[in-house]
Amino acid sequence: MEAxxxxxxxxxxxxxxxxxxxPLLTEGEQPVAAFKTFRDAAIFTTKxxxxxxxxxxxxRKVEIYSLPYSTINMxxxxxxxxxxxxxxxxxxxxxxxxxxxxxxxxxVRRLDSLISWAVLQAH
Numbered sequence: 001m002e003a004x005x006x007x008x009x010x011x012x013x014x015x016x017x018x019x020x021x022x023p024l025l026t027e028g029e030q031p032v033a034a035f036k037t038f039r040d041a042a043i044f045t046t047k048x049x050x051x052x053x054x055x056x057x058x059x060r061k062v063e064i065y066s067l068p069y070s071t072i073n074m075x076x077x078x079x080x081x082x083x084x085x086x087x088x089x090x091x092x093x094x095x096x097x098x099x100x101x102x103x104x105x106x107x108v109r110r111l112d113s114l115i116s117w118a119v120l121q122a123h
Contacts, residue, residue: 009051009098011035011042013105018043024050024064025086035106035116044114071095080104083114084116 021043025031033044040052040062044079051065074092087108089100102108 008040008101010101010103011106011111012037012039012103015041021050021052022093032109032118035111040042044118049118067093067095067098069121072115072119075112075115075119077108079108092114105113 015034015036017034018041019116020030021024021034021041025084028046029048029117030046031043032046035042035053037051037053039051039054042049042051044046049065052068053065055061056066057062068109071094072091073094076088078088080087087102087106089108090103091098100111102111
C-alpha cells in the first residue's frame with residue numbers, strides 16, 4: 001500500500017550555507033549542509049531539514065518547511081539509471097510521505113549519508 005504523497009522537493013546541487021539561514025536556527029543548532037532548490041535552498045542542520053520555498057513573481061513571499069529528524073521513521077534512496085536521469089530520496093515521516101528528487105548535480109549517496117547521520121544520531 002503506497003502512502004499518500006505529502007511533499008515533493010527537488011534538490012539541484014550542494015551549495016555554501018546561506019548566511020540568512022542563521023536567524024531560523026535555535027540555540028545550539030548549527031547548519032551542516034545546503035542544497036539549491038528550484039528557487040531557494042534546503043538546509044540540513046544538526047536538528048532538522050529546513051526547506052525554503054520562494055514563491056510568487058518576485059520571490060518575496062517565502063514559505064519555510066521544517067522537518068525535525070526525529071519525525072523520520074524510514075527512508076530510501078535510489079540512484080539514477082540509464083534511462084531514468086533522476087535520483088531520489090523518499091522519507092516516511094509522522095507527517096506523511098515526502099519525495100525528494102535530485103538533479104544531476106546532487107549526489108544521492110551524500111544525501112543518504114546526511115539523512116542517516118541526522119536520523120540515527122537523533123535517536
